[in-house]
Amino acid sequence: MTLLEVSLALATDEPAGLLPAREQMALSLGWHIVLACFGVALPTMIFVFHWRGLYRDDAVALGLAKRWGKVSAVLFAIGAVSGTVLSFEMGLLWPGLMGTFGDVIGLPFAFEGLSFFIEAIFLGIYLYGWGRIPPKRHLLMLIPMGFSGIAGTFFILSVNAWMNDPTGFRIVGGEVVDINPWAAMFNDQVWLQFLHMWVAAFMVVGFVMASVYAVGILRGRDDSHHRLGFKVPFAFASVAAVAQPLVGHVLGLRVAATQPAKLAAFELAAETESPSPLRIGGLLIDGEVRYNFDIPYLGSIIARNSFTKPVQGLDTIPLEDQPPINIVHLAFQGMVGIGTLLALAAVAYWLMRWRGRDLLERRWWLRFVALAGPLAVVALELGWIATEVGRQPWVVYGVMRTTEAAGENSGLWWLLGATVVVYGAMTAGAVVVLRSMAHRWRSGEEDLPSPYGPHLADVERAPR
Amino acid sequence: MTLALVVAAAMFVGILAYALFGGADFGSGFYDLTAGGSRGGAALRTQIDHSIGPVWEANHVWLVYVLVIWWTAFPTAFAATMNTLIIPMLLALLGIVLRGASFVFRKYAATLAQARVFGIVFAGSSLITPFFLGAVVGAIASGRVPIEGRGDLIGSWVTPTSIIGGVVAVGTCSFLAGVFLVADAARAGSVDLEHRLRRTTIGVGVATGMIVLGALVPLRDDAPTLVEGLQGRAAPLVVVSALAGLGTLLLLGGRRYAAARVTAVVAVAAVVAGWGVGQYPWMLVDELRIEEAAGASATLEALLVVVGLAGVLVLPSLAYLYRLTQTEPWAHSSH
Numbered sequence: 001m002t003l004l005e006v007s008l009a010l011a012t013d014e015p016a017g018l019l020p021a022r023e024q025m026a027l028s029l030g031w032h033i034v035l036a037c038f039g040v041a042l043p044t045m046i047f048v049f050h051w052r053g054l055y056r057d058d059a060v061a062l063g064l065a066k067r068w069g070k071v072s073a074v075l076f077a078i079g080a081v082s083g084t085v086l087s088f089e090m091g092l093l094w095p096g097l098m099g100t101f102g103d104v105i106g107l108p109f110a111f112e113g114l115s116f117f118i119e120a121i122f123l124g125i126y127l128y129g130w131g132r133i134p135p136k137r138h139l140l141m142l143i144p145m146g147f148s149g150i151a152g153t154f155f156i157l158s159v160n161a162w163m164n165d166p167t168g169f170r171i172v173g174g175e176v177v178d179i180n181p182w183a184a185m186f187n188d189q190v191w192l193q194f195l196h197m198w199v200a201a202f203m204v205v206g207f208v209m210a211s212v213y214a215v216g217i218l219r220g221r222d223d224s225h226h227r228l229g230f231k232v233p234f235a236f237a238s239v240a241a242v243a244q245p246l247v248g249h250v251l252g253l254r255v256a257a258t259q260p261a262k263l264a265a266f267e268l269a270a271e272t273e274s275p276s277p278l279r280i281g282g283l284l285i286d287g288e289v290r291y292n293f294d295i296p297y298l299g300s301i302i303a304r305n306s307f308t309k310p311v312q313g314l315d316t317i318p319l320e321d322q323p324p325i326n327i328v329h330l331a332f333q334g335m336v337g338i339g340t341l342l343a344l345a346a347v348a349y350w351l352m353r354w355r356g357r358d359l360l361e362r363r364w365w366l367r368f369v370a371l372a373g374p375l376a377v378v379a380l381e382l383g384w385i386a387t388e389v390g391r392q393p394w395v396v397y398g399v400m401r402t403t404e405a406a407g408e409n410s411g412l413w414w415l416l417g418a419t420v421v422v423y424g425a426m427t428a429g430a431v432v433v434l435r436s437m438a439h440r441w442r443s444g445e446e447d448l449p450s451p452y453g454p455h456l457a458d459v460e461r462a463p464r
Numbered sequence: 465m466t467l468a469l470v471v472a473a474a475m476f477v478g479i480l481a482y483a484l485f486g487g488a489d490f491g492s493g494f495y496d497l498t499a500g501g502s503r504g505g506a507a508l509r510t511q512i513d514h515s516i517g518p519v520w521e522a523n524h525v526w527l528v529y530v531l532v533i534w535w536t537a538f539p540t541a542f543a544a545t546m547n548t549l550i551i552p553m554l555l556a557l558l559g560i561v562l563r564g565a566s567f568v569f570r571k572y573a574a575t576l577a578q579a580r581v582f583g584i585v586f587a588g589s590s591l592i593t594p595f596f597l598g599a600v601v602g603a604i605a606s607g608r609v610p611i612e613g614r615g616d617l618i619g620s621w622v623t624p625t626s627i628i629g630g631v632v633a634v635g636t637c638s639f640l641a642g643v644f645l646v647a648d649a650a651r652a653g654s655v656d657l658e659h660r661l662r663r664t665t666i667g668v669g670v671a672t673g674m675i676v677l678g679a680l681v682p683l684r685d686d687a688p689t690l691v692e693g694l695q696g697r698a699a700p701l702v703v704v705s706a707l708a709g710l711g712t713l714l715l716l717g718g719r720r721y722a723a724a725r726v727t728a729v730v731a732v733a734a735v736v737a738g739w740g741v742g743q744y745p746w747m748l749v750d751e752l753r754i755e756e757a758a759g760a761s762a763t764l765e766a767l768l769v770v771v772g773l774a775g776v777l778v779l780p781s782l783a784y785l786y787r788l789t790q791t792e793p794w795a796h797s798s799h
C-alpha cells in the first residue's frame with residue numbers, strides 16, 4: 001500500500017485540507033531532510049579534507065575540499081529554498097496547529113532561523129573565499145558552519161520532539177495557558193531525538209560520499225584521490241553506524257514510556273505478551289498477525305530492557321487512537337534492518353583492515369558500498385515515516401488530533417500538484433548540474449566556468 | 465513601549481533588512497533579464513554572479529527571520545494573512561524557490577544551452593518575488609485582510625494598492641541592485657559595463673520615483689488609513705525618501721558611486737519605513753492592532769532573547785561578510 005492509499009483509507013469525515021496537507025508535508029519534508037543532512041555533516045567532512053590539505057600539504061585532500069565545497073554550494077542552495085517552503089507551509093497547511101500552539105513552539109523555530117543565518121553567512125565566505133582570504137583563516141570559516149548546522153538540527157527536532165511529548169503549557173477550558181516556551185523547547189524527548197538525527201546525518205552523508213568513490217573505483221579510477229575520498233567519509237559513517245543502533249535503542253525505550261500505541265505498532269504487538277517476542281516481518285491483516293518470524297524474549301529485552309516486561313498490545317488501545325499499523329511496523333523494521341546491516345558492514349571493514357586485508361580490492365565490497373549511500377537515505381526516510389505516521393492520529397500527542405490541525409482548503413491539491421512539478425524539476429536540475437560537474441572534473445578541468453556556461457575568454461574567442 | 469511593540473519593531477527591522485539586501489539581490493534579476501544575448505550580456509551576468517553570489521543566501525534568511533517572528537509573536541495575524549493572501553504568498557514562494565535553485569544551477573551548468581535556460585528562470589523568477597510580496601504589503605496596508613473568516617482570494621490583492629505595491633517593490637529592488645552593481649563594476653574596472661549600468665539604473669530610478677509619487681493619488685481612495693499616516697506621521701520619511709532618491713540620481717550622474725550607494729539605501733529604507741510608520745498602530749490595517757495581535761508574553765520575552773542573540777552573533781558576522789566582499793581581492797571575478 002502506498003502512503004496515499006493508506007491516507008485515503010483513513011479519510012472518513014476529515015477536513016478537506018487534511019489529505020493534501022499530509023501528502024504535501026511528507027513530500028516537502030522528505031525532500032528537505034536529505035539536503036538538511038548535507039547541511040549538517042558536509043562542513044565537517046570538508047573540514048577534514050581541507051585541514052589535511054593545508055597542514056599536511058596534501059594536494060589531493062585540498063582538491064577534494066574544493067570540489068565538495070562546490071557540490072555543497074548546489075546542495076545548500078536547494079536546501080535553503082526547500083526549507084523556506086517549509087516555513088511557509090507550517091502556517092499554510094496546519095492552521096489549527098500554528099494558530100493554537102504558534103506561541104508555544106515558535107521559539108525553537110526562531111533559534112533555528114538564527115542558526116541558518118550563521119550557516120549561510122559563513123557558507124558565502126567559505127565558497128568565495130578561496131584565494132581571497134588567508135588560507136588558515138579560510139579553513140576556520142567551516143567551524144561556525146558546522147556548529148550552526150548542528151544547532152539548527154537541535155532546534156527543529158525540538159519542535160518534532162515536542163509534538164511527540166508536548167510540555168510547556170496547560171489547557172484550561174479549551175484555552176492554552178501558562179505558556180513556557182523554554183520548557184516546550186527543552187522537552188524530555190528532544191535530546192535523544194536530536195542525537196539520533198545528528199548521527200543519521202553523518203551516516204547519510206558519509207555513506208553517500210563513500211558510494212560516489214566506490215563507484216569510481218569500480219569503474220577503474222583507482223587512485224589516491226578516490227582512496228582518500230572514500231576513506232574519510234567512510235570513517236565518519238562507520239562511527240555513526242555503530243553508534244546509531246545504541247542511540248535508537250535508548251530512543252525506543254522512551255517511546256515505550258510515552259507513546260505505547262506507537263511502540264505496539266513498531267513491534268506489531270497485537271496483544272500484550274509477557275515476555276514479548278521480537279517480531280520480524282509480518283503484517284496485521286484483519287486483526288491477526290501474519291507472515292511473521294518471532295524470536296522469543298528478544299522483544300522485551302530490546303524494547304523494555306527487561307526479561308519479562310511486555311510490549312503493551314494494540315488490544316489495550318482504543319481503535320481511534322491507533323496509527324496505521326502496517327506502515328509504521330514495516331517502516332520501523334526497514335530502518336532497523338538497514339541500520340543493523342550498515343553497522344555490521346562498518347565493523348567488518350575495519351576488522352578486516354586491522355587483520356591486514358583491504359576490502360577495497362574486492363569488487364563485491366565496492367558494489368555493496370555503492371549501495372550503502374542510498375540505503376542510508378532510505379533508512380532516514382523510513383525512520384521519519386515510522387515517527388510521523390506512528391504518532392497518528394495525533395499531531396500533538398494526546399492533545400490535538402491531526403484532523404483538528406488541518407484546514408478546510410481543498411485548493412491545497414493544486415499546491416501539491418505544483419510542488420510535485422517544481423520539486424521534480426529541481427531534482428532533475430540538481431542531478432544534471434552535479435553530473436556535469438563531475439564530468440568536467442574527470443576531464444581535468446578544475447575551475448568551473450561562470451556564470452552562464454563558457455568562460456568569458458571562450459566567448460570572446462568563439463567564432464563570430 | 466510595550467513588549468508587543470518592541471517585538472513588532474524587531475520584526476520590522478527584519479523586513480527592512482530583507483527589503484534592502486534581499487531586494488538588491490532580487491533586483492539584479494532585472495539587469496540579467498535585460499542584459500542581451502549570451503555574448504553581449506556575458507560581462508554583466510558575470511558581474512551579477514560575482515556581486516550576489518557570496519551574499520544571497522545570507523540575505524535570504526531575513527525572510528525566514530521575519531516569518532518566524534511573525535507566526536511566533538503574532539500567530540493570529542499570521543494565520544489570517546496566510547489564509548486570505550495564500551495565492552500571492554505562494555507565487556512569491558515559487559519565485560524564491562526558482563530563483564535560488566536556478567542561480568546555482570546556472571553557475572555550474574555544463575553547457576551554454578543549459579545555462580541559458582537556468583538563466584532565464586533565474587532572471588524571471590527574481591522579479592516575481594518582489595512583485596507579489598509588494599502585493600501582499602498592499603493588501604495588508606489597504607485593510608483587506610479580515611481577522612474573522614477569509615477575504616476574497618483574488619479580489620483582496622488585485623487592487624490598485626497591491627498592484628502599486630508590487631510595481632514599486634520591483635522598481636526599488638531594481639534601482640538598489642543597479643546602484644550596487646554600478647559600484648561593483650567601477651571597482652572591478654569594467655568601464656563599458658559601468659556606463660551601461662549607470663544609464664539603465666538612472667532610468668529605473670526616474671521611473672520608480674515617478675510611480676511612488678504618482679501613487680499617492682489612487683491610494684487616497686483605495687487605502688485611506690495608510691495615506692492618512694503617510695501624510696501625517698510618516699510625512700518626514702516620504703520627504704527623506706524623495707530627497708535621497710534625487711540625490712542618488714545626481715551622484716550616479718557624477719560617478720560618485722560610494723556615496724550613491726548610501727543615499728540609495730536611505731531612499732529605499734525610507735519608503736519601507738514610511739509604510740510601517742504610516743500604518744502604525746495596525747498590524748492588519750483597520751482589523752487588528754499590534755497590541756491585540758500579540759501572543760503569550762513569556763514567548764515575546766523569549767523572542768527578545770533570540771533578537772538579542774542575533775544582534776551579538778549575526779550582525780558582526782554579516783558585517784564581516786559584507787566587508788570582505790568590499791575588499792580588493794574580492795573585487796575581481798577570477799572565480
Ligand code: HDD
Binds near residue numbers: 196249253335387
Ligand atoms: C540513517 C538513518 C537511520 C538509521 C540507520 C536508524 N535510524 Fe532510527 N530514526 C532515524 C534514522 C535512522 C530518523 C530518520 O532520524 C528518526 C526519525 C525521527 C527521529 O528522531 O529520528 C528515527 C526514529 C527512530 C525511532 C522513533 C523515535 C520516535 O518515534 O520518537 C526509534 C525507536 C529508532 N529510530 C530506533 C532505531 C534503531 C533501534 C536503529 C537500529 C539500527 C535505528 N533507529 C537506525
Ligand code: HEM
Binds near residue numbers: 030402
Ligand atoms: C522536525 C521536523 C518535522 C516536523 C516539525 C514535522 C511536522 C509534521 C506535521 C505538523 C505533520 C502533520 C500532522 C500529522 O499528520 O501528524 C506531519 C506529518 C507527516 N510528516 Fe512530519 N515533520 C517533521 C519531519 C518529517 C520528516 C523529515 C519526514 C520525512 C519523511 C516527515 C514525514 C511526515 C509524514 C509522512 C507525515 C504524514 C503522516 C500521516 O498523516 O500519516 N516528517 N509532520
Ligand code: HEM
Binds near residue numbers: 040149150
Ligand atoms: C528534521 C528536520 C530538519 C532538519 C534536520 C533541518 C536541518 C536544516 C539544515 C541543517 C539546514 C541548512 C543547510 C542547508 O541549507 O541545506 C536547513 C535549511 C532550512 N530549513 Fe530545515 N531542517 C529540518 C526541517 C525543517 C522544517 C520543519 C522547517 C520549517 C518549518 C525548516 C526550515 C528550514 C529553512 C527555512 C532553511 C533555510 C535556511 C537558509 O536559508 O539557509 N527545516 N534545515
